[in-house]
Structures are given as structure tokens and as C-alpha cells.
Amino acid sequence: MPDFSQRFLFDDTDVRGELVGLTDSYRHVLAKHPYPQPVAQLLGEMLAAASLLLGTLKFEGLLVLQARSSGAVPLLMVECSSAGELRGIARYQAEQVEADAGLTELMPDGVLAMTIDPKHGQRYQGIVELAGPTLADCLSNYFATSEQLPTRFWLGADGQRARGLLLQQLPADRLKEAEEREASWQHVVTLADTLKTEELLGLDNETLLHRLYHEEPLRLFEPRALQFRCSCSRERSAKALVSLGQADAELLLSEHAGSVVIDCQFCNQRYAFDAADVGQLFAGGGSDTPSDTRH
Known part of the structure; x- marks a missing residue:
């Protein structure tokens, strides 16, 4: 062991x-x-x-x-x-x-x-x-x-x-x-x-x-x-994005060419959210269907 x-x-x-x-x-x-x-x-x-x-x-x-x-x-x-x-x-x-x-x-x-x-x-x-x-x-x-x-x-x-x-x-x-x-x-x-x-x-x-x-x-x-094992997840990253509020989340999208990327400092996993993802989050659709999740 x-x-x-x-x-x-x-x-x-x-x-x-x-x-x-x-x-x-x-x-x-x-x-x-x-x-x-x-x-x-x-x-x-x-x-x-x-x-x-x-x-x-x-x-x-x-x-x-x-x-x-x-x-x-x-x-x-x-x-x-x-x-x-x-x-x-x-x-x-x-x-x-x-x-x-x-x-x-x-x-x-x-x-x-x-x-x-x-x-x-x-x-x-x-x-x-x-x-x-x-x-x-x-x-x-x-x-x-x-x-x-x-x-x-x-x-x-x-x-x-x-x-x-x-x-x-x-x-x-x-x-x-x-x-x-x-x-x-x-x-x-x-x-x-x-x-x-x-x-x-x-x-x-x-x-x-x-x-x-x-x-x-x-x-x-x-x-x-x-x-x-890292406890990060797309769901937790989505909750962090939602906590900013819709106006600030959409502002981040505009400032970052239409994609917000949240990096985990512990494991380097990256979770990307585009305009469709953000719209889905604030419409109550959750984060189960990402447009893009990558390392």
C-alpha cells in the first residue's frame, strides 16, 4: 500500500x-x-x-x-x-x-x-x-x-x-x-x-x-x-460563477472573448463557460452539458 x-x-x-x-x-x-x-x-x-x-x-x-x-x-x-x-x-x-x-x-x-x-x-x-x-x-x-x-x-x-x-x-x-x-x-x-x-x-x-x-x-x-483526489468540479465552478450575478458573469464573457475559464489551483483542471453555458446557468438549467471542458 x-x-x-x-x-x-x-x-x-x-x-x-x-x-x-x-x-x-x-x-x-x-x-x-x-x-x-x-x-x-x-x-x-x-x-x-x-x-x-x-x-x-x-x-x-x-x-x-x-x-x-x-x-x-x-x-x-x-x-x-x-x-x-x-x-x-x-x-x-x-x-x-x-x-x-x-x-x-x-x-x-x-x-x-x-x-x-x-x-x-x-x-x-x-x-x-x-x-x-x-x-x-x-x-x-x-x-x-x-x-x-x-x-x-x-x-x-x-x-x-x-x-x-x-x-x-x-x-x-x-x-x-x-x-x-x-x-x-x-x-x-x-x-x-x-x-x-x-x-x-x-x-x-x-x-x-x-x-x-x-x-x-x-x-x-x-x-x-x-x-x-481534488474536490474541484464543473458544478462547483458553475456555482462560483452564478454567485457573481448574471450582470457580472456576462461582463466577464465580454472581457474574455466570449469564454470564462475557471482554473483549479490544486490540480490545474480548467472549466470553460461560453455564452450558452452562462445563459443556461442563469436560466436554471444547471451545468451538466458543457460546451467545453479541458485540461
Whole structure:
């Protein structure tokens, strides 16, 4: 399974974990835009992070991770649905991207927002500064400052594969004493901190967990499939056009030689609407019969 998330649980302590590996979906995202290596790496880490976060939530809907800055990479954005469907995009200034640049150099004065948009229920958003040297540090800081369960991240990406490891302390069950809980948490985190990026990217889950926790009894659950899929559609593009109002839509037609083209920034799909399409939309005929839809 090239793209997956896989949960594991320590039997003797109140800690759960999640491992994510992305190959096909990561390559699909990178194929849509000519990203420089440092940007491709950051975007891969963001894809892995969103997939890990999805495993901590129980909801039907969409999780969005978005980082903004005043630097060479003004935007990183990843969406992950509860069905395990991923898409992502980065905006960058090519002339400002140094070959060996990291998060601090690429996204100074940045902020990270996590948005949970359930199909049923209230939308939630949390924001934290990009204050750490890596995206994993920033996400760990987010959980540390948001009064949620202690959670740590380890992320890696190399332009071919993106992977991530998450550890999260669970509510007291097996261990009741605060000192004992803290000691067990620090123990598993300290061992995870010994993990090298090349090990995270190169080892299968069983080997990785054995290398870190061969003295700790744990259970590894069945993996869950992840895949690249863009949520754009001709219907959604038509709704965006209708939201402008008929007068503005017809003005766009006149300004663009009789055809309005809506591009998806994530997958580069193009949806074209001519005068007949626009007339059909505002007559209540829908968008099922396009005059022209092309890549």
C-alpha cells in the first residue's frame, strides 16, 4: 500500500501513535507544479502532517492545514477529507528560494492555521505562530499551547516520499499517577527523538517500530488507505460563477472573448463557460452539458 496511515497503541501506557506514508498522492501533488526541492519537501511534510492529524479526529468532513508568511513561500495549504482524500498546493517566489533553505528561511513571520470543517456541526479553527525550526516543531507547539492532549510530530519528505510519525498521550487509564504518566510519555518521546529522517523515510512500519520500541509491548492496527483526489468540479465552478450575478458573469464573457475559464489551483483542471453555458446557468438549467471542458 503506497499511501496509508496506520495506528498503533502501547499496551502498558496511555499513549497512541500514528504512522503515515505517502508516495503516489505526494507525486500527484508535485506533478501539478514545478516546485523547487525545498518547497516540495515542505509541502510533503504538510501532507504527512494533515494525514496524521486526520487520525486524531472523529468527524465527517474536511481538515485544512494552511501556513502563511511574508517570505519566499507565502502559502502552504493541504486539505484532507475524512475519506482519506488529499490535495495540496504551495505558492513561492522562485528567485528567493535557496537550495538549502528550511522552514525558518522560507516562511519568516509565519502563522499556521488548522481548520476543521465538519459536514455536521460547527466549524473550528486554531492558529499558532510558525515559531519552530521545523514544521513538526510548530505542530507540536500548537498542541502544547492549545490545552489539548500532549502530541508530538516527526516529519520527513524528499520529493519522492513523505512520511510522518505522531505520538499522543491519552487520558489516564492504565497509569493513574501524574508522575508515572509523565515519565512514560517522556520515555516514548525520547526514543522517537532518536529517529533519523532517512530511517523515517526508508523503513517499513514494523521495522521502524521494532527499532524504536522493541522493549515496549504495542499493537499495530490495519492500515488505512490514503489517495490524491481534488474536490474541484464543473458544478462547483458553475456555482462560483452564478454567485457573481448574471450582470457580472456576462461582463466577464465580454472581457474574455466570449469564454470564462475557471482554473483549479490544486490540480490545474480548467472549466470553460461560453455564452450558452452562462445563459443556461442563469436560466436554471444547471451545468451538466458543457460546451467545453479541458485540461
